[in-house]
Amino acid sequence: MTLQGREQSSSLPLVAAIDLGSNSFHMIVARVDQGEIRPVERLGKKVQLAAGLNQNDELTVAAMKRGFSCLEQFAQYLSGNTFQAVRVVGTNALRKARNSDIFVEKAQSILGYPIEIIAGREEARLIYLGVAQTQSDDNERRLVMDIGGGSTEFVIGERFEPKLMESLHMGCVVFTDRFFGTGELTPQRFQSAYYAARLELLNIEQSFTRLGWVDAVGSSGSIRAVSSILQAMGESDTITRESLEMLKQKVLKFNQIGRVRFPGLKPDRQAIFPAGLAILMAGFDALGIEHMHYSDGALREGVLHDMLGRDRHEDVRERTINALMSRYHVDKQQAFRVMNHARNCFAMIADIWGLGEGDLELLSWAARVCQIGLDISHTQYHRHGAYLIDNSDLMGFSKREQQQLALLVRGHRRSLSKSLLSGWPKAVSRKLIQLIIMLRIANVLSHGRDDTLPEYSISVSGSTISLFFPEEWIEQHPLTVANFDSERSYLAKIGFKLMVA
Structure with a gap:
């Protein structure tokens, strides 16, 4: 383990980036001073994860142990300081390893921070x-x-x-x-x-x-x-x-x-x-x-500056979403209509479901790109959209974020199955289905492309979601009621009850 350039303690906030490379693991720690990043510590160790891939493209136990040993040293440094932000990224070896999920789960428990496996x-x-x-x-x-x-x-x-x-x-x-x-x-x-x-x-x-x-x-x-x-x-x-x-x-x-x-x-x-x-x-x-x-x-310095850019609202993910919308000729007025309804739903029930700012971001992005599949075909366009997102290089998004975004687009309309969420940890699966439900409600509310919807409210109790509209409005919008009737049967298949009154 190498250590370079330790500075005196300071009141300036600390940030850190960890690069889980195929040859070495590296961590850079820096202070943010007047919008500039000033490195104060660099740690690195040769791990050679790529050399630990067997013929089945699985990480060997020995390779994992080398990685965990290094991360334990990183974790000691992280636990001894207060950080404004920490970002951990994995590269080619973890992209390639079929059992990377096993390594990632243990590595996250050691570090105490999520790990993003990023695309090439x-x-x-x-x-x-x-x-x-x-x-x-x-x-x-x-x-x-x-x-x-x-x-x-x-x-x-x-x-x-x-x-x-x-x-x-x-x-x-x-x-x-x-x-x-x-x-x-x-x-x-x-x-x-x-x-x-x-x-x-x-x-x-x-x-x-x-x-x-x-x-x-x-x-x-x-x-x-x-x-x-x-x-x-x-x-x-x-x-x-x-x-x-x-x-x-x-x-x-x-x-x-x-x-x-x-x-x-x-x-x-x-x-x-x-x-x-x-x-x-x-x-x-x-x-x-x-x-x-x-x-x-190199990569870890780029991760630091990318984090700083996000704090300054220069998030490259925003540019990526806008580019997707343009490339696939999305009706922007309708996209923002869906997004506004989705955000409105989120504001009313996020606290009950324990959702946070990151969940709102994901929901908002999904609302804006859920129509991209229409550029291929109207039939099953939610499936086309999910495929495009899952198989594109989305700058700024980790593979995990990209997969979750594709999942929301796939689940925002028509049939819905619990198998869609198989393979995700239980807590993540629960959040994703909650976001899908809000996106589906927003999609129904936006179906008539009507910007004059009345005030409505949503409440949640257990697995029951209740939507409340003025009585006269319900009587005047039979198509919306019919759409919610269909939505009620779809949600029932995954154990949720939708009530509209």
């Missing part, structure tokens, strides 16, 4: 945000490359805004196991790793070179190791194709990955350095990179 492109977005904070605030387009243990991210962006993002299934830990698993280091094995990376890069070469960039920036361990070695050798810290070729020739002289030694190369990176070098060389050649410099910013 969301990881790329956060990496870019972390790197951008370390660069000059100009309008030049930049390429960012980040080689992790299980995946490699590529992003082109301007200032703090990513324009093109990709996450490829290649990383220094995975490639070490795949090409250097016996420990033998030969030109043939190195070339096999290089060409495997080139094959992965074929998917993005054209789009990235077409968009273009001015500067190339590298982040995270493998690229940091290359930069550190070059500096220790008295070379320029700017990485070039020539300097990479020189390092390759020196690496191949070791014959075994366990013998790789360079000034500036940390012991825990020695065995995985050849694989990282092969991936970096493939990136240079595939994209025509001429030179690259290293940035200290």
Whole structure:
């Protein structure tokens, strides 16, 4: 465990970001001062979760124990301080592991904070945000490359805004196991790793070179190791194709990955350095990179700045929802009509059901995008919408948030089954069904596209939900009454009773 830069105690609020990477776990702690993030502590430990995936893509007990041991150290630091916000994200190894839920449940109990497993492109977005904070605030387009243990991210962006993002299934830990698993280091094995990376890069070469960039920036361990070695050798810290070729020739002289030694190369990176070098060389050649410099910013710094942005109401999730609405030609007036009714329902019964601000956010987003499936077909459009949300890259959303959003859209109309919520923890399942019920009521109230609804009220007692309208209004709106009659039968199938009076 490494510790750097402890500051004196301060009254400024603390925030923390934890990155559960495929090779290492990292935590950065910072203070928020006048809207700026000032790091005060960095903790990190090599865990190699990706190396602990067996043939069935399940994390082994040994790999989990390594992770838990590291998190126990993080938890001790967290428990000894007061934090304004803590965010924990998991990357490729946890995305890939079929039993990640077992690891996550235990890890959350150790840390005392929820863990988000983020999608590859969301990881790329956060990496870019972390790197951008370390660069000059100009309008030049930049390429960012980040080689992790299980995946490699590529992003082109301007200032703090990513324009093109990709996450490829290649990383220094995975490639070490795949090409250097016996420990033998030969030109043939190195070339096999290089060409495997080139094959992965074929998917993005054209789009990235077409968009273009001015500067190339590298982040995270493998690229940091290359930069550190070059500096220790008295070379320029700017990485070039020539300097990479020189390092390759020196690496191949070791014959075994366990013998790789360079000034500036940390012991825990020695065995995985050849694989990282092969991936970096493939990136240079595939994209025509001429030179690259290293940035200290990476995923965890991006997570911190993303948290700060949310506090300032610059939540990227809002932009994502608006983009979905535009892409699938949502009737915005109707979407906000549904959202307003949903929020009204929430205000009346949230306290009874024990729902909070995060639940209101999820409900509001679902209300605004529940119509996106109409762009495909009116028939079963709630299913189409759920599919689009579940299978899209939604910037700013964790996989868990994305799945919950898709579930609300799927459940907002027509048939409803308890099996829809199977696999979710009991407490989460209860909240999701409560949000679905409010969204369904809001959808019925908005069906007539009428902005002149009377004052109505909702009460909840056990599993009974009661809606109250003025008597004369009920008599004048038989279609709404009929819709609620249908809704009553749907909700009865999941154990709820709807009364309209």
